[in-house]
Amino acid sequence: MHLLALDWMMLIEKLVLIAVIITVSLVVAMYLTYGERKVAAFLQDRRGPNRAGPAGLLQPLADGLKLFFKEEIIPNSSNRFLFVLGPCLAMLTAMMSCAVVPWGSDFTMFGRTISLQIADVNIGILYVFGVVSMGVYGIMIGGWASNNKFSLLAALRGASQVISYELAMGISLIALLMMTNTLSLKTIVEQQMNGSWWNVVYQPLGFLIFFVCAMAECNRAPFDLPEAESELNMGYHQEYSSMKLGFYLFSEYINMFISSIIMATLFFGGYDIPFVNEANLAPNLAAVLGVVCLLGKSLIFIFVFMWIRWTLPRFRYDQLMNLGWKALIPLALLNMVGTAVIELWKQ
């Protein structure tokens, strides 16, 4: 009986956590669209949106409203079911990967310890990879269901790009996993918290490769080949209108947020507060500060993403493939072998 009651509480707890995390991701992604425009404007000596609300802060709401009220067009020759499924899938996979991210240390409330992580599965990072590689189906299906040669080409490009960069990403991660000896994200964070340095110190090359690949996975410029408006007149979402297009664009921002969080978790100590020993703080305060820290770290990454986007021009497709297969994968392999040798030598 007691066990049952506990499980109910657990269920409610997790549901609340899921709701909170999804809301937070959505709001963050919403304001990333605003942030992107502001950053772009500042990097180009402009002001950016500043009309809706103070400093343009209501701009994302206005944009969202506009997208909802726009006319929906589904092309006659498209496959209706898949056409609608595409953006849903993109959004779903983008949201799903936040399930295993440890957002903070344990939080005590009403005499219960609440872990700020939806699911501490011990294959956490594999789950992330699985979900992320599902994300390309959103693009693939969208491009295919549009029944349009340009969209199909863009989708093909997107798929081959994601596959080639996921390889390098995975290999660079293996090097990290050799050091941590675990796949659970929470354990990885805790290892970095307890006295030792952040993983980026031991794995700078691995981090660099991971960063570049993450950028390519999110289809961010300079890797935004699936949505090249100049050569593929808009790319995979060419036939999409109103909120379905919005979902595609929005899922890109959620992806960016989640991959920044993952990078912060894997390489930059996750919710570890820099230069502070968490054991000296009250546990609840430490948990809250940890969440803030994690968000702060991910915001820095997001800023770098945007900064790069507004600095570099888009790659040509063959350059992209060359970089992926001839530069990043060999580098990642080298990094992996090097790490393996060092780890063995340490034993």
Added chain:
Amino acid sequence: MQALTQRSKPVSREPMSLMERIYLPAIFKGMVITFGHMFRKKPTINYPEQTRPFSPVFRGLQVLNRDEEGRERCTACGLCAVACPAEAITMEAAERKEGEENLYREEKYAARYEINMLRCIFCGLCEEACPKDAIYLSETVTPASFARKELIYGKTELLIPNPVTEPEAFAKAREARKDR
């Protein structure tokens, strides 16, 4: 061959060095440059609140002038219509009646005077052609409109308010035509 500008540079066809082939230093350099732009002064003009000063020779919307006593100056000679390269001006002349001397300056006046703003190229030739100082190009930009026929300006839109009977409207019109 002589270079067209002083900024042209000869293209180097040498193979890239290792440093250049890594790309990352160049990328960092680019990022530093863009970051520097973050804190630059922004040249943006917040349009409805701030307006951009026009050059003194700016040619905007036409205005039909009156003289000091508030009489229309135009005598419907048609020279502006002839001078207009875009054929934007249409007018109908009428004869001044007894007792209308306070309205029109000459014996003949324009009963109808229209400028099609969709055709006008704001060349200012009408202003130059006018022997009576009746038409001027002001410093106002033509407002946009949803209907084409609203852009055919008649006398109601073109004629400046009468300085004698409606001095406030006249002053306002003068002000509005000037400071844009």
